[in-house]
Amino acid sequence: xxxxxxxxPAGRLRVVFFGTPHFAVPSLRALARQAEVAAxxxxxxxxxxxxxxVEPPPVARAARELGLRVLxxxxxxxxxxxxxxxxxxxxxxxxxxxxxLIPPEILQLPPRGSINVHPSLLPRHRGAxxxxxxILCGDAETGVTVLYQTAEMDAxxxxxxxxxxxxxxxxxxxxxxxxxxxxxxxxxEALRLIAAGTAPxxxxxxxxxxxxxxxxxxxxxxxxxxxxxxxxxxxxxxDPWPSAFTWHRGRLLKIWRAQPVDASGDxxxxxxxxxxxxxxxxxxxxxxxxxxxxxEGRRRMTADEYVRGSRLxxxxxxxxxxxxxxxxxxxxxxxx
Numbered sequence: 001x002x003x004x005x006x007x008x009p010a011g012r013l014r015v016v017f018f019g020t021p022h023f024a025v026p027s028l029r030a031l032a033r034q035a036e037v038a039a040x041x042x043x044x045x046x047x048x049x050x051x052x053x054v055e056p057p058p059v060a061r062a063a064r065e066l067g068l069r070v071l072x073x074x075x076x077x078x079x080x081x082x083x084x085x086x087x088x089x090x091x092x093x094x095x096x097x098x099x100x101l102i103p104p105e106i107l108q109l110p111p112r113g114s115i116n117v118h119p120s121l122l123p124r125h126r127g128a129x130x131x132x133x134x135i136l137c138g139d140a141e142t143g144v145t146v147l148y149q150t151a152e153m154d155a156x157x158x159x160x161x162x163x164x165x166x167x168x169x170x171x172x173x174x175x176x177x178x179x180x181x182x183x184x185x186x187x188x189e190a191l192r193l194i195a196a197g198t199a200p201x202x203x204x205x206x207x208x209x210x211x212x213x214x215x216x217x218x219x220x221x222x223x224x225x226x227x228x229x230x231x232x233x234x235x236x237x238x239d240p241w242p243s244a245f246t247w248h249r250g251r252l253l254k255i256w257r258a259q260p261v262d263a264s265g266d267x268x269x270x271x272x273x274x275x276x277x278x279x280x281x282x283x284x285x286x287x288x289x290x291x292x293x294x295x296e297g298r299r300r301m302t303a304d305e306y307v308r309g310s311r312l313x314x315x316x317x318x319x320x321x322x323x324x325x326x327x328x329x330x331x332x333x334x335x336x
Contacts, residue, residue, distance in 0.1 A: 012034070012035050012036045012195075013035045013036065013091045013092055013112070013191055013194065013195050014035070014036045014038050014088075014089065014090050014091045014092075015031060015035045015036065015037055015038065015090055015091065015092050015093070015094055015191075016037075016038050016039050016040075016041060016085060016088055016090040016092075016093050016094070016110070017031055017037055017039075017040045017041065017059075017063075017093075017094050017095075017096070018040075018041045018042070018093065018094065018095040018096070018098040018102060019040070019041075019042060019059045019095065019096040019097055019098055020042050020043045020057045020058070020059050020097060020098055020099045021057065021058055021059070021097050021099070022058045022180070023096070023097045023119070023176055023179070023180045023183070024058070024059050024096040024097045024098075024180075025058055025059060025062045025180070026180045026181050026183065026184040027094075027096040027117060027180070027183050027184045027187050028040065028059060028062055028063065028066070028096070029062065029066070029184070030184035030185070030187060030188050031094065031184075031187060031188070031191075032066050032068065034188050034191060034192075035191060037066075037068050038069070038088040038089070038090050039068070039069040039070070039071050039085075039088055040059060040060070040063035040068050040069065040070050040071070041071045041072075041073070041076075041085075041098070042056075042057050042059045042060045042063070042070065042071075042072055042098070043057050043072065043098070043099055043100075044072045044073075044074055045057070045060070045072065056072075060072065071084070076100065076102065076103055076106060077103050081106075082103075082105055082106060082109075085106060085109055086109055090109070090110045091110055091111060091112045092110050092112045092113060092114070092115060092191065092194060093106070093107065093109065093110050093113075093114035093115070093149075094114075094115055094116075094117070094187065094191075095114065095115070095116045095117070095149060096116070096117045096183060096187070097117075097119075101153060102114065102149060104151045107149050107150070107151070112194055113148050113149075113194070114148070114149040115146055115147065115148055115149060115159065115190060115194075116146070116147055116148075116149045116154070116156070117144060117145070117146050117183045117186060117187050118130065118144065118145045118146075118147065118154055119131050119142070119143075119144050119176070119179045119180075119183060120133070120134060120142055120143065120144075120145065120212075121141070121142060121143045121145060121161055121163065122145040122147060122154055122158060122161075122204055122209075123154075123155075123204040123205055123206065123208045123209035123210070124139075124208065124209070124210050125142070125210055125211075125212045126153060126154035126155070126209055126210065126211050126212070127153065127154065127211045127212040127213055127214075128212065128213060128214040128215070129212045129213065129214060129215045130142070130212050131172050131175055131176050131179060132172050132212065132215060132237040132238070133210075133212035133237075134166055134175070135166065135170060135171070135172060135175065135233055135236050135237040136233050136234065136237045137233075138229075138233060139166055140165065140166060141163050141164060141165050141166055142163075142164055142166055142175070142179070143161055143162050143163040143164045143179075143182070144161065144162050144164070144179055144182050144183045144186050145158055145160075145161045146158070146159045146160050146161075146186050146187060146189075146190040147159060147204075148201065155204060155206070155209075156204075157201035157202055157203050157204070158200075158201075158202040158203075158204060159190045159193065159194075159199050159200060159201070159202075160186060160189060160190055160193070160200075161186075162182050162185070162186045164178055164179055164182055169236075170236060171236045171237070171239035171240075172236070172237050172238070172239055172240065173239055173240045215241070215242060216242070217242040218242075219238070219242060220234070220238040220242040220243050220244045220245050221244075221245060221246070222234065222244055222245065222246040222255065222318075222319060223319075224246070224267035224268035224281065224282070224283055224284070224318065224319050225267045225268075225283070225284040226283060226284050227260075227283060227284055227285035227286060228260035228261070228263075228283040228285060228286035228287055228288045229260045229285075229286070231244075231258070231260075231283055231288050232258050232259050232260045232288060235255050235256070235257065235258045239256060243255075243256065243294075244256075244258075246268075246318045246319045246320075247318065247319055247320050248295075248310070248312070248316070248318050249310075249316075251295065251296045252295075252296040253293055253294070253295055253296070253318070254293060254294040254295075254300075255290055255292075255293055256292040256293065256294060256300055257290070257291045257292035258278075258288050258289060258290045258291060258292075259288070259289050259291070260283075260286050260287070260288060260289075261280060261286065261287050261288070261289045262286060262287065263280050263281075263282055263283075263286055263287025264282060264286075264287070265282030265287070266282055266317075267282055267283055267284050268281065268282065268317045268318050268319040269281065269282045269315065269316070269317050269318075270282075270312065270313070270314055270315065270316045270317070270318065271287060271314060272287075272314065273307055273312065273313065273314055274289070275304065276304055277289070277291065277303075277304065278290050278291040278292075278302070278303035278304060279303050279307060279312065281318055290303050291303050293306050295310070
């Protein structure tokens, strides 16, 4: 494989882009302005929403709007896919949230290497849910990292990083939107360095790596025995998906907005109803002031509206007594 830091020939780099969700769209649009996009590789169309209507991924829609060639192979390891990518003759492959590992034989195709844009300050929060992990862990800042791709997930040498503060009110939704724009700018900068032959290679420290696994629906389950600040972060991190949730009178109750407050009582017990404000639920430490909820099968509403409609009162208990382990807590990276 040719050294990816070697000087690029005159003209724009020829690139194949791998990406799937909304997060990758700003990067694709920025790339289309700065490079020659030979093709866009994204996941196949699939059923979405309650109606299970088959829809293309956001990157596929954006690529077609830009007039770019779109490839949606079910499997990247198909020999025909490898041959098609080889024939495209890209200088660089760029991955932004494709959603699957890229096989080594594809990573090795372009002479100037394959790079990835990851929404964390690597080596912290490798893996599939780094944005949620940053909020769950109470990080004051996160960011984006552009790195060379290797067979080990998110472990390649770093080209550059951009830092982004995590605001106290940030949800995964709002933080992702800011990181997506920052990722696009970082990608353009990294490609300029690669084209000029000046892209650095900063090895990661494996001892500092943490891992944020793929989110599941049950990760949003509220364990009222946990400290209130931790649960407030859970609510923010699980917005928009899978949402933080508990149960009231045996029915699912999603929690969309909450903040820690001083309170005491048996975990899960409603210890105060604040008219016009919300409900205070006792936690393992302190209390959680819940201000916005969504009852099962209904719209989002203020907690005050829910109290009036359900006649919830002090002394009632929320939850079913079980909780899943929350992903994204600091820990060792998985073995390669």
